[in-house]
Amino acid sequence: MSHESSYTPNSGFERWMDERLPIIRLGADFLSFPTPRNLNYLWTFGGILTFCLMTQIITGVVLAMHYVPNDKLAFDSIEHIMRDVPWGWLIQPIHMVGASMFFFAVYIHMFRGLYFGSYKAPREILWILGMLIYALMMATAFMGYSLRWGQMSFWGVTVITGLFGTLDEVIKGLGTFVLQTILGGYSVNGATLNRLFSLHYLLPFAIAGLVVLHIWALHVSGNNNPTGLSVKKDSDTVPFHPYMTAKDAFSLSVFILVFAWFVFYVPGYLADPINNEQANALKTPAEISPEWYFRPYYAILRSIPNKLYGVIFFALSIVLWFFVPWLDTSRVRSAKYRPAYRWCFWLFVVSFIGLTYLGGKPPEGWYVFWSRIFSIYYFAYFIVVLPLLGLIETPLPMPNSITESVLGKLGGGGGSGLPQGATALAEKR
Numbered sequence: 086m087s088h089e090s091s092y093t094p095n096s097g098f099e100r101w102m103d104e105r106l107p108i109i110r111l112g113a114d115f116l117s118f119p120t121p122r123n124l125n126y127l128w129t130f131g132g133i134l135t136f137c138l139m140t141q142i143i144t145g146v147v148l149a150m151h152y153v154p155n156d157k158l159a160f161d162s163i164e165h166i167m168r169d170v171p172w173g174w175l176i177q178p179i180h181m182v183g184a185s186m187f188f189f190a191v192y193i194h195m196f197r198g199l200y201f202g203s204y205k206a207p208r209e210i211l212w213i214l215g216m217l218i219y220a221l222m223m224a225t226a227f228m229g230y231s232l233r234w235g236q237m238s239f240w241g242v243t244v245i246t247g248l249f250g251t252l253d254e255v256i257k258g259l260g261t262f263v264l265q266t267i268l269g270g271y272s273v274n275g276a277t278l279n280r281l282f283s284l285h286y287l288l289p290f291a292i293a294g295l296v297v298l299h300i301w302a303l304h305v306s307g308n309n310n311p312t313g314l315s316v317k318k319d320s321d322t323v324p325f326h327p328y329m330t331a332k333d334a335f336s337l338s339v340f341i342l343v344f345a346w347f348v349f350y351v352p353g354y355l356a357d358p359i360n361n362e363q364a365n366a367l368k369t370p371a372e373i374s375p376e377w378y379f380r381p382y383y384a385i386l387r388s389i390p391n392k393l394y395g396v397i398f399f400a401l402s403i404v405l406w407f408f409v410p411w412l413d414t415s416r417v418r419s420a421k422y423r424p425a426y427r428w429c430f431w432l433f434v435v436s437f438i439g440l441t442y443l444g445g446k447p448p449e450g451w452y453v454f455w456s457r458i459f460s461i462y463y464f465a466y467f468i469v470v471l472p473l474l475g476l477i478e479t480p481l482p483m484p485n486s487i488t489e490s491v492l493g494k495l496g497g498g499g500g501s502g503l504p505q506g507a508t509a510l511a512e513k514r
Contacts (some may be wrong), residue, residue: 090114094435115128119322120329121310123491127197128308128329130190130338136161136337138296142289144180145229151169152232154282155336156275158361159234163276168410178352179297184226185355186344188378191219199409200430202418203309209410211302216407218295221288223379223403227283230376239364242281243273272366302437312490321487372447380444381437385463387458398464405467412467415475422481426474433466 092113094100132134150172152160166173195215198204204212231242235343246267252260269276307316316322348353353361355377359370375383385402389395405412420427436459443459446452484490 088117088119092118103382115304116324116330118304118325119307119316119319120325121308121321121487122323122328122386123310123312124308124332125311125488126332126336126370127193128310129302129333130194130495132333133190133337133340134187134194135296136188136340137183138289138293141180141183141187142293143165144176144183145286145289147176148180149286152282154279156234156278157362159232159278163233165206175348176291176349177350180283181356182344182352184229185376185378186280186340186347187222188226190340191222192378195219195406196434197262198309199433200420201309201311202313202413202415202420204410205309205313205413205418206410207306208309211299211306212410213407214295214299214302218292218299219406220403221292225292226376226378228281228288231278231281232285233360235360235365235366236362236368236370237360237373239273239366240370241375242277245372245375246277247398248396251396254393309418310487311421312421312484312487313421314487314490317486318410318488355474374445377445378439380442381440381463382444385460386442387444388453388460398460402463402495405464409467409471412471414472414476417479417480417483422483423474423478424481425478426470429466429470429474432462433470436462436466506511 090113092103092110094103094109099109102108148166151162151166151173153159163177164463165178168174170176174426178202198212198215227241227245231238246264249263249267250260252263254260265271267280268274269280314321357374374380382399382402386395386399389398415423415426417423420430439455439459440463443452443456448456
């Protein structure tokens with residue numbers, strides 16, 4: 086922890102435990118961790134994501150007890166879970182819908198970080214750990230989607246693993262070797278399913294380990310906040326408990342209500358109906374598209390006519406996120422004080438949503454045209470906007486501290502547009 090411990094053992098057992106394994110002290114320090122007093126509800130998605138990960142691991146372990154990773158039995162084993170396993174009708178939809186809810190929450194978490202500059206020094210490692218979690222989430226979700234062994238799962242695996250074949254154009258024979266190693270043969274088969282199942286079971290625990298490091302890094306560097314200002318005095322912060330725990334609990338309750346609505350009323354709404362058909366290697370679907378959370382990158386892949394270049398830009402579209410702390414040259418963290426950047430940011434959000442929509446449409450006509458337009462801006466945001474805008478943009482005046490931002494007591498009116506001595510209402514949370 087980056088703050089001085091305030092924990093005092095109250096009993097002989099606590100003193101004995103604290104000298105050997107200070108886990109009680111760790112919990113107490115976590116709850117008393119000084120948190121910027123102006124955090125809004127966007128900062129509650131960290132706790133929501135922890136809930137999502139725990140839900141996916143618990144339900145995944147239970148499902149693995151009944152799932153059969155065999156190409157002849159996998160599809161029927163899921164039907165068996167839904168129909169015959171006690172509470173299987175509930176556990177399987179929670180796990181399936183949970184993947185979408187997990188990505189929904191992580192995208193809000195990521196874009197909040199972009200908007201408020203949460204990747205800037207001293208939080209570069211925090212951001213990189215978060216992006217590693219995101220990359221492992223995508224790998225885990227892709228493997229989990231394949232386990233359904235439905236039509237879209239089978240052909241999705243066929244298309245995505247086939248991308249490794251393009252490595253032959255870089256080093257002769259490399260792509261074929263990698264592809265056959267992944268597939269366990271010359272095409273998607275039972276060995277492929279077994280490999281994907283093994284890794285799908287393993288990777289969530291690797292994600293959990295990275296989450297621990299992510300939280301550790303957060304408690305070393307401290308939270309960012311809507312102003313982007315660093316904590317300067319004690320009045321800038323409040324203890325994590327009860328202030329943020331109450332806010333987190335309320336947000337989590339609302340999130341669970343939305344989650345439950347999907348689970349109980351429309352569990353298959355976000356899934357492709359074709360995936361309810363058993364995999365058939367002799368019957369190709371008219372359109373092959375991944376789950377919604379992969380579609381921005383899939384749209385980028387399809388917008389480029391050359392397969393090798395498509396794969397390169399597909400990989401680059403994910404890798405660029407890791408370098409955001411160094412691509413952004415602005416000395417101001419928060420977009421709240423960067424008017425030009427706000428327009429660029431929201432245009433990036435529109436482009437990302439547009440690519441998500443277009444990734445589920447056939448690669449023809451206007452769909453391809455707009456995929457290319459949005460893809461161009463997607464890369465321009467990272468390669469052009471972030472480096473150049475920080476050099477030429479004139480930011481708005483900023484408050485002197487987090488406390489001044491919250492209370493509106495800004496001498497000279499700096500940062501709020503208030504006259505000297507005026508008092509504004511507290512910032513909405």
